[in-house]
Amino acid sequence: MRVIAAMSGGVDSAVAAARAVEAGHDVVGVHLALSANPQAYRSGARGCCTIEDSRDARRAADVIGIPFYIWDMADEFRADVVENFIAEYAAGNTPNPCLRCNEKIKFEAVLNRGIAMGFDAVVTGHYAQLRGSAESPTLHRAVDHGKDQSYVLAVLTPAQIRHSLFPLGDTPKEEIRKEAERRGLSVANKPDSHDICFIPSGDNAGWLRDRLGVAEGPIVDEEGNHLGTHQGAFTYTIGQRKGLGISQPSDDGRARYVLKIEPVSNTVVVGAHEALAVSTILGEKLRMCGPTPQGVHRGFAQVRAHGAAIPCAYEFVGDALTVVLDEPLHGLATGQAVVVYDGDRVVGSATVSATL
């Protein structure tokens, strides 16, 4: 196959590209330039947006011996990922920009462009596995559950999955680092990226305040008692405990958590940990990775990239998902993605619209 290797400049995508070459594919390395001004985003040696990253990616392509190009996806990234991130926070939701990037950039803009140019697939360094036939592969967790990234890929449609390759899913991360070293890839010891790539400081609240402005509002308890003032409800996330800025202790002396964010009244509601418990999740904007199962099924739900898989019953109806958890989880925000698994197979995902 003719394959585009999306190369971030990190160790995973470099080894994935090398493995694709070894599998006999005709591979072209592509680094995505996601910022119109590379210095404006991340400044460290981790992540996806710096000049250093693009050089690392180029050097890895040289070592592997494949052509390498840089594709400018800055406009698409800004419109589809960054603006969306800001808008979702402004609406009181907690979006996951990595999922959004996979959905809109890596497996849509890049894949579509590649297919138009005569390529067959995109290969990435995500830790996930494809099984089944080439015509209708299914998406599964990586063998290394600690590194598993199937959660952020759960927005892919069957057609996108058919045109994807994830060669790292069968190998633990530590082995990949060793393999990179064996292959002479200088990125072998580059640290993993963790933060949101377009917020270099890691200070999400400050970054959002710069863009959405300061909007003072009340912090109240569940009874509506005024406890303090915040600088913008959008800088909070459900389940947050630190940095609430409340001076008076609670009556029982226990920690308070953000329970609710009301964007219209610009109010942050705080309360005890128990009040965060969620046992039923309602989702919308379904993205199915295969056929939609009919009726109620048993499976697992996951609500964070590296969160636990919680046993549950789930049902997809129309464009809605209902998940009833066996054990309640604490601190789930609207806007987060809930991913449903059948064993280790990804069934699909939805955006959390309400919790009970």
Place this chain on the structure above:
Amino acid sequence: MSDTARIAMVDELGKIGNASSLHGSGRRARKVVEEAREAIARAIDATPGEIVLTGSGTEANNLAIKGLYWKRVQEDPANNRIISSSIEHHAVMDPIQWLVDHEGARVTWVSVNDRAQLNVDELVDEIERDPKVALVTVMFANNEVGTLQPITRIIEVAHKYGIPVHTDAVQAFGKVPLSFENLDIDALTISGHKIGGPLGIGALIVKKDLKLTPVLHGGGQERDIRSGTLDTPAIRALGVAAQEAHDHLSDRAVRMSALRADLTARVLAEVPDSRSNGDTDTLPGIAHFTFAGAEGDALLLLLDAQGIESSTGSACSAGVPRPSHVLVAMGMSEPEARASLRFSLGFNSTSADIDALVSVIGGVVERARRAGQVSKR
């Protein structure tokens, strides 16, 4: 690199001697350098003393622009304006912009027409409006579309007001007849790798009486204008390449023009909705096309995969392709500029190369147009 230049360079790499040393090896190296200097001088119709050897064309441009600017402003602080064209290479634009940002220079970028030829009347008006000008610098021929610039007229007007003129002739040297003496220009840049010489060597041809403030300070090797140990092997090879380019100038130009005409006609016939850019008065080795609706990046990638190397303009420091400022200055829209690319012919290009290009260009443009359709830009 041409065979003769390469052989000369390899031979020289095996010898020792610093051309600035007074001992036997030094004298031998000095002889090699001076013979090369004479060959370069013959090739460009200058005197050997006018050749200031540099480490690249970029360095020569920096020396000409900053050196002249500093000297002229020292003479009269009011002479702080630079006049240039809107289609210069970054090796000219960026030193000027640096002077604007850091040294209080003013700059006027004179526009070009849709064939990338300088609007010389605008330049005349600009000089007459305010003749306190440090220097005028306009490229001899554009590097992207090949258009030759009205240098003679520019020199005539500037000199009427006592303003020195520099031209970046990197792209033109060895391709079209160039006489430093007849032009009566003050400074002119050439580079080794564009004429079959080595990378990393260039020269600024400077009139003997022209005063320049040095950019690199040190041993003062080159007329006290440029310091740095002379790279004898590269200089010797540059001399050989310059001589060769000069000796074969007309036959190479005739051959390249014929190949270019063939390439242009066949590409235009092969690809619907395509056009060639530039002027009739142009460098022989450059063919430039716009394939409406296609993506330049995609064109480049797909041609590269077929072993055909082309160029779409420049990239920023992170390697992100940008629409060419030259094409935008010619009045193209950003999408048009992004749908354009250049093929360069060298002295060793053959008609088989043209056949190879023509056989794939249709399919490549078709795919690049599909890529253009899915892109949101």
